[in-house]
Amino acid sequence: MTNTTPDWTDPDTWAGTRAPLTSSTGLHPGAYTSESMFEAEQARVFERAWVCVGIADEATTGRLLVRDLGSRSIVITRDTDGVVRGFLNSCRHRGTELAETDCDIAGTIRCPYHRWGYRLDGSLMSHPFFDEVPRDDFDADRLGLVPVRVETWGVLLFACADDDTPPLLEWLGDLDERMAGYRLDEWTSHTSTELEIDANWKLISENFQEYYHLTWVHPELAKVSRVADHYRYQGDGAYCGQTTTPVSGDERDDWLAMPPAGWLDESDAVSGRFVAIFPNVLLSVLPNHVWVMRLDPLAPGRTKETCTLLVPPDNPDATAEAVAPTLDFWIDVNNEDIDIVQRSQRGLTRGAVPAGPLAPRFEEPLHRFQNLLADCLTLDSLAGIELPGGDDPTAPADRLGTGPNPTPPTIDLTSQDAIA
Template structure:
């Protein structure tokens, strides 16, 4: 989306609008979407800027690294009264992992590599840096973002909500896939093919080891990115909270560089598969939201093997909500470094007992 200089992205992060550019030096940078003159929104949507970010109101201009360069009719103002260097765009932290771009509004939050933990190492075999965006879809879901993330993290519902998915991602083949980092991980090992053409119709990425070539990795990266990694594609969902009972979900399908340009049937089969699965999830999450909104509900216990990731998710959420400062946030540990744990060949343990 912003591979070359001259392109600017506009993204909503919470209540803030952010612009993201790539400078001539190749660096990605993020800024608040507000001119330093009188605060006017710089851009409404993604656009080409030809090297200059211009305010539509009074034509103040900024370089792609946020430095104020143009202020019409200010030539006669003494530098002592107006120093352009004091009016650069307000920077926002950005970082990347593979094809994913992350924005953080809080200065004290741990660096992205700390947040990701061992995920880049675990996923290194896929070579995500070169994967491409094939399709995107934006949906409004009448459910809280946490319900959508929780639904993704557990597979207790798989057989009843996703009968077709359960044929290729069988409950008995789901295992824990958890290392240190702000994420909850599961794996389906092996991914089954059965007699369907939509799951494995696309060619697998080149260079995968045996484990990655036969597995599906399902990761919920706190707080709002969830994705499924298959040998031949990745399905990413970004959850943007709009209101307590409304979430904007952006779905993106990524393909490896070894996959040729597709026409028609092959891509349609994969897209249809995920659209059907996602619609089933949307329906059950909206029903959960409606049920919870009625109140007076005392939650029941979590199913130990199937819903254990929710315990980790709830702890991360509680830590972020109750910490005086995110600077001291403790990134939760994962399983030990043994090969068995890394490849996800053990069932989930029961959640630890909660002290009352």
């Protein structure tokens, strides 16, 4: 039994993670079950990293979004000029929380206490009766809401509560260039669902990152996403990527029921891209839809998962009926994943056995993810974080997987069966 809780900020705690892949171990069970790890992650990961806080099109003018970054609460606005901004969710008068949940606002953020009002750019606009007895030192220009970094990338909305952390595009590495062909910023939300899962957030991400379990946990998914069709999709940056090319679909076509976006290149048009952006968002990008799972840790063994299905802008016929087979398919797959990660959580909680070996053939992405986690926990500042590199595109396929960024098999793209 592993009973002692490690010091999560001590580099020695991470010796098994820091070891080369072929001699590495997974995380200490307490990393998934202990309050001490939960608190350390809230402070050192979620209050410092670029955290996904929503889908970009949730931020509309007239809507105030309220999101957590670790123990912090922030509000997010979109100005009439389209600029998205974030602020600490605290009034500059006496610090009151401005909003509890997402809400509509008519162009002004109003504090409920003494009704100070702020513009969408955070500047202080009104302060009722305050000037009835003037103060010489009162300067409204210095009492705007405290800004927090917020940016959109593709379909996603990110926030970062630490000014020392590198810019978002640096965090994402080559992902911006790698996924540019999808024009994801144009895709729109179709359906969104929130779930609560009895498992640590890392188990959900790690499960997403490996297809080792595919055959046994997802017999149906394995028909459209065959183990043999998986390749690496890994450049530099704070993400773990893999790809299925081609998307097989030979026995069932739920994923392929809708038409693909019309502008995709030869590779994107026939592939599925599966990308876990550290720390908390899981992207499944198919030629005709995107499935996003965003993770919010609630407790060591409990996570809120917000799932969103997106469709490309050139599919105006994405009716509920047209989307239903794709949505049902994802719900089935996700339920299978939820069942197994909850089982992992129970085993880790009750057994607390020492960490086991990672499978080099399948679990290199977990090694990458766990090393990023170790970086965040052990570094005093993320200013100098060394984001992991990508695969060497000239390297031959080896036993860690197959060649990077594979050219898909030759397929007749003029046929509707092209991706089937």
